[in-house]
Amino acid sequence: MADLKVNLCGFDLKNPIIMASGTFGFGKEYGEIYDVSLLGGISSKGLTFDKRQGNDGLRVYETPSGMMNSVGLENPGVKGFIENELKDFSKIDTCRIVNLGGNCEDDYIEGAKLLSDEDFDIIExxxxCPNVKYGGMAFGIKSEVARDIVRSVREVCKKTLIVKLSPNAEDIVEMAKVCEEEGADGVSLVNTFKAMAIDIKNKKPVFDNITAGLSGPAIKPIALRMVYEVSKSVNIPVVGMGGIMCAEDVIEFIMAGATCVQIGTANFVDPKIGEKIIEDLKYYMNQNGINSLDEIRGII
Structure with a gap:
């Protein structure tokens, strides 16, 4: 019988399926659809130190083989999360990951300090996020900028720390190495690709912010390549994501070297996709004589 268990940074997960930040809320709404404790883990809606209302205008736009989003990190803020959401989030019987962003170094540091003593497992x-000090360029573009943030957060963060990488980085392999050097316990990749859509009828960008994040099956081959390259270059766990829609996609990412995976866009296509992928993954492993994911991890 196939054993789906994986170990992520010292945490024993029931299976390698984690729900990606920004696609699953804090798990409460999806818990009304199926038993989310079946999942290996949940990465929370992205938090910032202060509450954010998010972007104006259209926020989600369907594209061929994917979707674009410009939500703008709408969230209750770290304090709002602790006061109003954490109680229910901490009760979910799965690996509980809190995603933390920020617009400046102090946002990250103060957010990590507040979260460090709370009841969940991992900070992602x-x-x-756009770095206001550097004119809106994301912290995750230049390795040395990322180094400063990871080092500063690691100094104050008592939790296991996974760093989520942007595919828009100048060199994502170098970025992952820098994160490892500065004490990250793992890395997750990839986040959305910077993209654009134009409304030709009204002769203007679809999104008020002009650009938005592209996700879904369209990015999977590139995400898979990046996960493969990073996995070969670091000695910490890699969480793979990017267009995963089915159990076969999960197998590909595991073979490329991922310890486990995150599911994002697929949740908008089928709210019960997590439950289905877990069952299909178990079936695939049994049919193909795979007793443990350790047998195939990083075999490419």
Whole structure:
């Protein structure tokens, strides 16, 4: 019988399926659809130190083989999360990951300090946020900028720390190495690709912010390549994501070297996709004589 268990940074997960930040809320709404404790883990809606209302205008736009989003990190803020959401989030019987972003170094540091003593398992540091000090360029573009943030957060963060990498980085392999050097316990990749859509009828960009994040099956081959390259270059766990829609996609990312995976866009296509992928993954492993994911991890 196939054993789906994986170990992520010292945490024993029931299976390698984690729901990606920004696609699953804090798990409460999806918990009304199916038993989310079946999942390996949940990465929370992205938090910033202060509450954010998010972007104006259209926020989600369907594209061929994917979607674009310009939500703008709408969230209750770290304090709002602790006061109003954490109680229910901490009760979910799965690996509980809190995604933390920020617009400046102090946002990250103060957010990590507040979260460090709370009841959840892992902080996922989102360095794809726009850095106001550098004119809006994301922290995760230049390796040395990312180094400063990861080092500063690691000094105050008592939790296991995974850094979420942007595919828009100048060199994502170098970026992952820098995160490892500065004490990250793992990396997750990839976040959305910077993209654009134009409304030709009204002769203007679809999104008020002009550009938005592209996700879904369209990015999977590139995401898979990046996960493969990073996995070969670091000695910390890699969480793979990018267009995963089915159990076969999960197998590909595991073979490329991922310890586990995150599911994002697929949740908008089928709210019960997590439950289905877990069952299909178990079936695939049994049919193909795979007893443990360790047998195939990083075999490419």
């Amino acid at each position: 540091l989102n360095i794809s």
